Amino acid sequence: MAKQHSIEVLVGAFMAAGFVALFFLAMQVSNLSASAASDGYRVTARFTNAGSIKARAPVSMAGVRVGRVEQVRLDQKTYEAVVTMRIDKGVNNIPVDTFANIFTAGLLGEQYVGLQPGGSQDSLRDGDEITQTQSALILEQLIGQFLFKKAEEGGK
Amino acid sequence: MANKARALMDGLLDPLARLGHSGLKALAGLGRAHLLLLGILGGTGELLRRPRLLLAQVFNVGVLSVLIVGVSGFFVGMVLGLQGYYVLSQFGAKESLGVMVAASLVRELGPVVTALLVAGRAGSALTAEIGLMKATEQLSGLEMMAVDPVRRILTPRFFGGLISMPLLAALFSAVGVLGGYFVGVGLLGVDDGAFFGQMQAKIDFREDVVNGVIKSLVFGVVVTWIALFQGYDATPTSEGVSRATTRAVVHSALAVLAIDFVLTALMFGK
Amino acid sequence: MGGRQSTKFPDGAPAGGAGDAVSDPVTESATGSDCLVRIRGLSFSRGAQVIFDQVDLDIRRGAVTAVMGPSGTGKTTLLKLISGQLRPDAGSIEVDGEPVETLGRSALYQLRRRMGMLFQSGALLTDLNVFDNVAYPLREHTKLNPAMVRKLVLLKLEAVGLRGARDLMPSALSGGMARRVALARAIALDPMMILYDEPFTGQDPISMGVLVTLIRQLNDASGLTSIVVSHDVCETASIADYIYVISNGQVMAQGTPAEIAAERSAWVRQFMDGLPDGPVHFQYPAPSLADDLLVRKVA
Known part of the structure; x- marks a missing residue:
């Protein structure tokens, strides 16, 4: 009986350790604590060029993550990229005239949507669209423009 | 002349016949394995009424594998931390070390290496145990006592493995992340906040952690199934059992790696 | 049909006195209720090897029936067929009126509760001690309380003279003791029939x-x-x-011990008396010794 009991204790300890490990993976290693699944509200923004932004890219405001990109698709009429973002529930007072940019974290880092708040009293709600946007900077275009300008200057 | 032609034909057809023979044998084995799985699953209800049987098997597969899985996880995590640091620091991206370590562990190494370790540690023991029970007529003895050996002996072992595998894999990954943290942050001086911050930002619960758990569940089924089948199907002699044990480990390892490729392609290959 | 005498039918005569049975023709089911196991036209083969070819056998209720034959003639296979662990290729096996070869799983398990089998190795569960091994079928199949189980187990162990060994593990038992424990386990549920597989080997x-x-x-x-x-x-x-004496898939002879002892057939005599040479040759088939010795090994 004593042996049976100690097996029970050990199995219990093993299962508890396994679940603690799973919990650790969920809360500490992954974003379960941050994403809070499907909470929050959706806003969309249109960009002439969405760069390499992908679903799950962060949406941040003043450097703080406030949400995630949910979906990127092409509007086939206007040929614009429509980026759907899910903003955390707690951040519920983003002005409607907020400016959305696509930035790159560092020179080679991943791209994210940066929000710069406007001055309006009204806040964005679920399903609203951010109208003021600036597209991603494409490195090749920048370099091209730079060379073109230099060439023009040299020609003068 | 005719004899020569016939000999030639035989020489040509023989390898073909042998290939066909081994193919048929493999198919027949696969069929028996599936029938066995059906039998094992048929004992689920009985097992639910006697959870005590399961307890002993979670002990055999799970608890007895904790040490090897934990130690391996810690070392694998440390190696990942070391190697990742050297590669990432060349790109000036050593803050991403946490992401690299955690992604490798949670998505791949946790489930796969755990499955391989369990196949070696517990799978071979299961095969040997079942094979010996068969060789010493204990299985027939049970059958003659009107006790179904598949349901009584195999079903609890199957579910013991199934339950233990994801828990062991989670343990492996968690300990591995700590190992990577120990090397990356503790020894190589990566920023503490960046290590976990980047990790949390990039590792998705559903995409990475849940998929990893699904993988290890699948591996749990595959490894215990192969081990039990090899034991149950073993030639009931000491040589047969030892061969079956080797086969169980080799087949499980190959199956785990092949299935891992398929699962990875399905889960992450968008 | 099988061998010369394979269609004979043992009648209900008491042991040692079935003299006229030898010349009896087949009298199907004449003594049906007296016969616990009735095997008709049994054929069984493993791969290309024919183990039984159209064998008829009858096991009388309340008697000790022996099935003898050289090693590898499928005596153990016969027990597995009777207990339904194997299914015959053809023929019928009736145990207590139930056709074993067609029974479903649960009916077969019901039937097996009334059978005990003693395996060559004993087949004790190695992770249980003697007491728990004997108690195993009782705990599996009855709802007796622990005190009752204990009483029954001790009685069964007493019957085989091993009540004192109840706390030993199977690994601590000698071969003979293990077989006796297995026998106690086989009779734990008070079966109607016990099958003994080579009970005397290696004792x-x-x-x-x-x-x-x-x-x-x-x-x-x-x-x-x-x-x-x-x-x-x-x-x-x-x-x-x-x-019954079986060999090469057929019943070679049958009868009471006295009849078998009087059997004139050369094969039966060689088997019963253990003669080194006879119909079964001492030499495995080979070319003559002189030829074999003269042949030089070709490199």
């Missing part, structure tokens, strides 16, 4: 004697039917009421 004379006496005693004391499969001629003949 020292004392445990052999113990087993011989036990088999006979258990059979007579509890009204069992026993089937003993063995190639130990003397011991088996000493307790059997009726003997």
